[in-house]
Amino acid sequence: MRTSRTFTTPRTGPGAVPRTAPRTPFRVRLSAVLAAVATVGALVTAGASTAQAADTPLRDLAAAKGKVIGTAVTGSKLTGTYGDLAGAQFSALTPGNAMKWGSVEPTQGTFNWTEADQIVAFAEAHGQQVRGHTLVWHSQNPSWLTNGTWTPAQLSTLLNDHIATEAGRYKGRIAAWDVVNEPFNEDGTYRSTLWYNGLGSGYIAQALTAARAADPAAELYINDYNVEGVNAKSTALYNLVKSLKDSGVPIDGVGLQAHLILGQVPSTLQQNIQRFADLGVDVAITELDVRMALPSDSTKLAQQKADFKAVTAACVAVTRCAGVTVWGFTDSDSWVDSTFPGYGAATPYDANYAPKPAYYGIAEALGGTQSTEGCAATYAITNQWNSGFTGQVTIACSGAALSSWHANWTFGSGQVITNAWNATCTQSGAAVSCANASYNGTVPDGGSVSFGFNASWSGSNTAPTVTLS
Ligand code: XIL
Numbered sequence: 001m002r003t004s005r006t007f008t009t010p011r012t013g014p015g016a017v018p019r020t021a022p023r024t025p026f027r028v029r030l031s032a033v034l035a036a037v038a039t040v041g042a043l044v045t046a047g048a049s050t051a052q053a054a055d056t057p058l059r060d061l062a063a064a065k066g067k068v069i070g071t072a073v074t075g076s077k078l079t080g081t082y083g084d085l086a087g088a089q090f091s092a093l094t095p096g097n098a099m100k101w102g103s104v105e106p107t108q109g110t111f112n113w114t115e116a117d118q119i120v121a122f123a124e125a126h127g128q129q130v131r132g133h134t135l136v137w138h139s140q141n142p143s144w145l146t147n148g149t150w151t152p153a154q155l156s157t158l159l160n161d162h163i164a165t166e167a168g169r170y171k172g173r174i175a176a177w178d179v180v181n182e183p184f185n186e187d188g189t190y191r192s193t194l195w196y197n198g199l200g201s202g203y204i205a206q207a208l209t210a211a212r213a214a215d216p217a218a219e220l221y222i223n224d225y226n227v228e229g230v231n232a233k234s235t236a237l238y239n240l241v242k243s244l245k246d247s248g249v250p251i252d253g254v255g256l257q258a259h260l261i262l263g264q265v266p267s268t269l270q271q272n273i274q275r276f277a278d279l280g281v282d283v284a285i286t287e288l289d290v291r292m293a294l295p296s297d298s299t300k301l302a303q304q305k306a307d308f309k310a311v312t313a314a315c316v317a318v319t320r321c322a323g324v325t326v327w328g329f330t331d332s333d334s335w336v337d338s339t340f341p342g343y344g345a346a347t348p349y350d351a352n353y354a355p356k357p358a359y360y361g362i363a364e365a366l367g368g369t370q371s372t373e374g375c376a377a378t379y380a381i382t383n384q385w386n387s388g389f390t391g392q393v394t395i396a397c398s399g400a401a402l403s404s405w406h407a408n409w410t411f412g413s414g415q416v417i418t419n420a421w422n423a424t425c426t427q428s429g430a431a432v433s434c435a436n437a438s439y440n441g442t443v444p445d446g447g448s449v450s451f452g453f454n455a456s457w458s459g460s461n462t463a464p465t466v467t468l469s
Contacts, residue, residue, distance in 0.1 A: 056368055057089045059090055061363055063091065068091050068129060068323030069089075070323060071089075071326050072326070073094070073333075074333055075116075075122075085349070085353060086329065089329070091128055092123075093119055095130075095132075096133075097115075098116040098118075099134065100141075101141045104166060130173060130174050131175060131176050132167070135207060139181075139182070145194070150198060160206070164213070164214050176218060177218050177220055178286065181222075181224070183222065183224065186226060186233055187233070188232040188236030189236070204240070208220050208222075208250050209249060221286075227254075227257075228260070228272065229266025229272055230272045238279070241279055245279060245281070253281050253283060253284060254281055254282070255283075256272075258285050261290070262293075262300060262303055265307050265310045265311055269311065277320035281320070282321070284325065286325050288311055288324055289327045289328065290308060291340055292346070293342055294343060296344075296345040298401050298445035299444055300345075301345075301357045304361070305361035305401070306403055308348060308359075308362050313365040316365055326348060327346075328346075329347055348362060357400075361403070370469070372400075372405070374445075375468055376397075377407050378395075379392075379465075381461065387457070388418070388456050389461055390452060393434065396443070397445055399445060402441070405436050405449075408433045410432070411464055412460075414457070419453065420434060420454075421453070422437055422451035422452065423440075425453055
């Protein structure tokens with residue numbers, strides 16, 4: 001697992017994935033129905049072009065880029081629509097809670113692997129990787145462990161035994177383990193935890209070494225939050241990884257959790273991913289969500305799309321970035337609402353499993369074509385004289401939103417655009433394509449954007465059909 005990241009989905013046989021999503025290529029199918037009667041001085045709004053998105057599953061888009069797209073899941077929900085989407089759209093699963101120490105060993109020596117086993121089995125049945133999460137953490141530990149009094153030697157044994165037991169149980173079935181979770185404070189000092197306080201910072205190397213022994217095929221990661229951009233905390237992590245590598249401690253990757261706030265993708269994200277890659281480790285975005293102050297609205301959802309797209313694009317841009325995992329794929333299965341009061345709507349699907357603009361942000365960054373489903377363009381001739389005319393195109397969205405657009409059409413009788421405003425139009429022969437200006441790429445749900453142009457005509461001036469892309 002440490003050398004090859006190529007992921008393939010079995011198409012036939014026992015590992016085949018039951019798909020609910022359409023299998024057609026991710027492109028825009030346009031069926032334009034513009035009524036083509038251009039009456040001088042009257043708006044031509046008799047028809048509009050509509051676009052259908054053909055949703056290539058995210059996992060197929062990601063595979064084509066050599067990336068993994070994952071989601072955190074709750075085992076008990078893996079049926080019905082939730083299970084269908086988790087299986088069809090994602091190429092990796094991370095148990096949201098099921099593999100944490102408090103889940104698997106609530107009483108010392110008594111183990112409960114039910115949910116973890118279920119998730120691993122589901123992943124294998126759907127040709128998915130599993131990200132093991134997490135072996136060593138300060139949180140969600142069993143009370144017997146946190147309330148106990150332990151000598152350093154006892155702590156060391158507890159740590160080794162836990163890793164041997166859990167990583168050993170799933171040996172060969174876990175693509176990557178978040179071996180150590182959240183070891184740093186914001187200022188880059190080590191977090192004071194059961195492990196650090198008892199064993200010093202050496203607990204990290206110890207845990208990685210034990211994990212390698214338990215499952216030699218698994219990629220071993222250190223995972224943390226607020227380490228997405230270049231800052232004191234990520235620099236501490238960088239220095240740790242460098243020193244671990246220098247000392248020959250097994251470390252294969254760094255997880256950037258990416259629990260982000262709307263509009264706050266760090267500008268240094270890609271640079272930060274690259275500097276870790278340059279150390280000789282992989283990087284993964286492990287827990288992406290983008291929370292917003294509730295209620296959500298179309299403007300916030302458009303920003304959220306841009307944020308998901310930017311994070312995914314930063315990973316796509318760096319070869320050693322293995323992939324992106326979202327921390328829950330539906331707003332009905334997110335930790336955000338209960339953890340950050342007043343915030344929510346942090347995932348790519350709404351609570352009813354409808355893909356949000358954020359979903360299309362991920363898809364676009366993975367090479368999918370922007371969906372324009374739910375948006376339509378209307379062409380109008382607002383003025384016409386003997387040799388010229390003024391045209392106006394209005395793009396309106398309902399139940400959807402765009403973050404950028406192109407309006408495309410073919411003139412039928414030799415018309416030639418002479419100038420345009422509120423868009424950049426290019427014409428090649430009869431083919432016209434107008435791109436949004438820097439300030440009007442966003443078409444919010446329930447909103448519209450217009451641009452205009454002047455053109456020459458002679459003979460006839462039939463209104464063309466406008467398509468969106
Ligand atoms: C969260 C889970 O999603 C919640 O269900 C649980 O109540 C608390 O933990 N960083 C991590 C994850 O590494 O394990 C956390 O998951 C979110 C923050």
